[in-house]
Every structure is written in C-alpha cells, then in structure tokens.
Amino acid sequence: MPTPYVIDNRRDSLFQIDREVFTSQEIFEKERDLIFADAWLYVGHESEVPNNNDFRTRDVGGRSVIFNRDRHGSVRVLLNTCLHRGASVCRHPRGNQKIFTCFYHGWAYRNSGELVNVPAGEDYATAPADVYGGLRSPRIDSYRGFWFLNFSDSAPDLRTWLGTSAYLLDLAVDQSEDGIEILEGSHNYTINANWKLLVENSVDGYHAKSVHHTYFEMMMELGQTPPMLGDGTINGIPPAGVGTEFGNGHATLLYPGNGLPLANEKVAQNLAELRGKAVAKHGESYASALFNIARNSIFFPNFVLIDLNFGMVVRTIMPLGPNRTHVTSWHVAPRGLDQESLQYRIDNALTFWGPAGLATPDDVEALEQAQRGFSTRREVPLSDISKGMGKARPAANDELQMRAWWRQWNYVMTGEQLPCEVDELVPFETRESQEA
Numbered sequence: 496m497p498t499p500y501v502i503d504n505r506r507d508s509l510f511q512i513d514r515e516v517f518t519s520q521e522i523f524e525k526e527r528d529l530i531f532a533d534a535w536l537y538v539g540h541e542s543e544v545p546n547n548n549d550f551r552t553r554d555v556g557g558r559s560v561i562f563n564r565d566r567h568g569s570v571r572v573l574l575n576t577c578l579h580r581g582a583s584v585c586r587h588p589r590g591n592q593k594i595f596t597c598f599y600h601g602w603a604y605r606n607s608g609e610l611v612n613v614p615a616g617e618d619y620a621t622a623p624a625d626v627y628g629g630l631r632s633p634r635i636d637s638y639r640g641f642w643f644l645n646f647s648d649s650a651p652d653l654r655t656w657l658g659t660s661a662y663l664l665d666l667a668v669d670q671s672e673d674g675i676e677i678l679e680g681s682h683n684y685t686i687n688a689n690w691k692l693l694v695e696n697s698v699d700g701y702h703a704k705s706v707h708h709t710y711f712e713m714m715m716e717l718g719q720t721p722p723m724l725g726d727g728t729i730n731g732i733p734p735a736g737v738g739t740e741f742g743n744g745h746a747t748l749l750y751p752g753n754g755l756p757l758a759n760e761k762v763a764q765n766l767a768e769l770r771g772k773a774v775a776k777h778g779e780s781y782a783s784a785l786f787n788i789a790r791n792s793i794f795f796p797n798f799v800l801i802d803l804n805f806g807m808v809v810r811t812i813m814p815l816g817p818n819r820t821h822v823t824s825w826h827v828a829p830r831g832l833d834q835e836s837l838q839y840r841i842d843n844a845l846t847f848w849g850p851a852g853l854a855t856p857d858d859v860e861a862l863e864q865a866q867r868g869f870s871t872r873r874e875v876p877l878s879d880i881s882k883g884m885g886k887a888r889p890a891a892n893d894e895l896q897m898r899a900w901w902r903q904w905n906y907v908m909t910g911e912q913l914p915c916e917v918d919e920l921v922p923f924e925t926r927e928s929q930e931a
C-alpha cells in the first residue's frame with residue numbers, strides 16, 4: 496500500500512505531511528489536473544475593469560486568459576488563444592479594446608469572443624466563424640465584486656463552494672459603504688519553493704515572531720505596538736486569536752488588532768470615520784468585526800486575503816513546477832479614503848508586503864530554506880502540522896487553518912475524506928447575524 500500523503504492521527508493529535516508532495520513532478524502534474532482544473536480560481540476584481548471594453552490579461556490555473564468587460568458592460572473571461580493556430584489574441588497586460596486582433600495572421604474577435612474577421616476569408620470553403628464560433632470561455636461567477644473562474648462543468652456554483660467563508664469577503668467589502676477597489680499595480684515575484692509552502696505560510700500565525708522579529712523590533716524601537724500583537728478580547732476573539740475553518744478547505748486565523756503602524760493622526764481619523772459609518776449602518780458588533788479584528792484567510796486552493804486594517808492584500812499562488820511558484824499580489828483599499836490614507840496604504844504595500852519590504856523577503860527565505868531541506872526527504876520524510884490539534888479552540892498561532900486546507904487537498908487528490916477537526920465553528924460576526 497502506498498504511503499498516504501497526509502497522516503491525520505486523531506488519537507495522538509498528530510498531523511503529518513509526506514515531504515514528497517513538495518518535490519514530486521508527478522504530484523505537481525496531478526495537482527494541475529485535479530485541483531486547478533476543478534476549483535473556483537480567483538481571476539480579478541470588478542474594480543480592475545471599471546469601464547466597458549477594459550481588459551486585463553493574466554495567467555489563471557496555468558492558462559492564459561483575458562479578464563474583461565465587453566462593449567455591453569458584461570464581465571467576461573476569454574481564453575487567450577487564437578482558434579487559428581494558437582497565438583495569443585491579446586499581448587498587452589491591460590487596456591481598452593473592442594476587438595482583439597491576433598497578430599499572427601490577423602483573425603479578429605469581438606471582446607465578447609465572436610470571430611468577426613478572417614483576412615482573405617474567401618479562400619476558406621467553410622467560414623471559420625461557422626466552424627469555430629469564437630474565443631472559448633470557462634465558467635465564471637462573482638461574489639461581491641470578486642470574480643472567479645472554473646474549468647469544470649460539474650463543480651458546484653461559486654456561492655455553494657465558498658459557503659460561510661464568503662463572510663470573509665463581506666468583511667473586506669463592507670469596510671466602506673462604497674465597497675473596495677484594487678489599487679493600481681501589483682507585485683509579481685517567483686519563489687524557489689513549492690506553492691503549498693506559501694499557502695501554509697499565508698495562514699501561519701506561528702512564524703510571525705521568529706521570522707519577522709526585525710519588523711517587530713523596529714516597531715518597538717519606534718515606540719509602536721506591532722499590529723500583530725493583539726490585546727483585549729473583541730467579539731469573543733481572545734488576544735491569542737483563533738484559527739477556524741469553513742469547509743471545502745477554506746480557513747482563516749483571526750486576532751484582535753487594529754494597529755496603524757506609523758500612521759499619522761489624519762490617517763487614523765480617516766479610518767475612524769469609515770468605522771463610524773459602519774457602526775451607523777451595521778451596528779457596533781459588526782463594525783468591530785470589520786475594523787478591530789485582523790484576518791489571514793485562505794480560500795482553497797490558492798486565493799489569499801490578508802486583511803489587517805492598516806492594509807489589505809489579495810494574493811494568488813500559482814505553481815510553475817514542484818520547486819517554483821509565481822505569486823501575484825494586489826493591494827486593496829476601501830473606497831472613499833482620502834489621498835493621505837491612500838498614500839499610507841501604498842507606502843505600507845511597498846515597505847511591509849512588497850517583494851523588497853520588511854515581511855515578504857523573510858517569508859520567501861523561510862520557504863526556500865524548507866524546499867532545500869526537502870533534499871533529505873528520503874531520510875527525513877515527514878513535516879509536522881500538529882500545533883494546537885486536539886484543543887477545543889485552537890489559537891491564531893496554532894495550525895488548524897493549515898490542517899483544514901490540507902484535508903481538502905487530500906480529498907481532491909486521493910478521494911479520502913478526513914473529517915473537520917472542530918465541531919463548533921467560531922461564532923463569527925456576519926452580516927446575516929446582524930440582520931437576524
């Protein structure tokens with residue numbers, strides 16, 4: 496019998512991963528077929544294509560796609576490959592175009608996909624438009640402005656797939672009455688490590704004090720409380736925070752914290768105004784959930800939302816090979832911030848989260864070190880993710896949220912369903928509990 500990838504030992508509260516899953520070419524290819532061809536994958540946010548005919552090109556689940564708004568205003572995702580002989584029909588990262596013309600032989604497509612012009616079309620006995628129709632589109636769906644695609648026809652709809660984890664997106668969007676927007680630009684970087692290591696790291700509360708100690712020390716020296724060190728209990732979330740899961744591999748860690756590191760009074764005031772509006776609209780308790788609890792969330796398989804009040808990031812994690820990962824991260828802001836607050840967020844995006852910031856290079860180093868360590872996988876075959884297992888309520892720096900993701904990964908890859916760990920989910924403050 497082959498060794499299982501995931502060892503979920505409830506009796507001894509031990510959770511282990513076979514390190515082969517981080518190095519094997521065969522598992523990487525199986526993931527591409529089983530995970531990335533069958534899950535809802537984040538494509539982009541509606542604010543990135545605000546006007547008719549706007550488009551962005553990007554790679555999603557290993558496929559080149561055009562994320563756009565057609566001339567009638569509908570959001571679409573088109574597979575960026577010419578039906579003639581495969582060239583990209585759009586070679587620009589962004590723009591505004593009604594027609595995409597393939598540069599190879601000039602076949603032209605409307606931004607809703609239809610093939611509308613074939614140069615020297617009279618030479619074809621059967622019109623290519625009658626044979627091929629138009630550019631192909633995967634299934635797409637959105638939740639509160641976040642657009643996802645799915646390459647499978649049999650997957651459940653997006654809302655069913657998200658389940659209660661959709662609350663995490665509500666908590667991001669409701670920070671302003673006018674919703675949120677993606678700030679212009681993105682960070683793109685590659686890591687010499689397996690993509691699942693960054694999934695783990697994105698919801699790893701355990702590493703913060705060790706890996707990011709220079710950041711913490713710098714904040715202390717500047718007389719600031721680092722924003723990750725929660726104090727006081729907010730909406731039942733204790734200072735140590737909580738890790739929780741939502742089914743389907745979606746999970747989060749949350750902790751009280753609304754620090755605005757190095758913010759001036761104006762920035763703090765601007766945030767207080769947004770909070771005041773949220774209190775008026777949703778009540779104090781939901782406003783606390785919005786503004787006084789920080790969250791690191793993973794939506795299975797590879798979409799991350801880090802919502803820390805002083806900044807908000809969405810990130811996609813794309814495997815390029817067993818040892819190589821591409822990361823794109825976008826910075827998000829509630830609409831209606833004044834220019835100074837916006838600048839504060841942009842500065843944070845560069846100095847804290849960016850690939851040359853105070854946080855990300857340290858994380859990347861940790862992951863690349865781990866990947867190097869896996870050269871010894873035959874002699875040291877297992878990684879451990881047991882922290883906090885068996886506790887009634889694991890803390891933010893326990894590892895429940897990672898185990899929840901891994902159980903879904905195991906289910907998709909092997910068909911073996913490992914039950915959830917906690918019977919009772921955290922009493923999470925939601926829009927629905929406000930409306931009830």
Ligand code: FES
Binds near residue numbers: 579580
């Ligand atoms: S490959 Fe696009 S027109 Fe030939």
Ligand SMILES: [Fe+2]
Binds near residue numbers: 703854
């Ligand atoms: Fe980190």
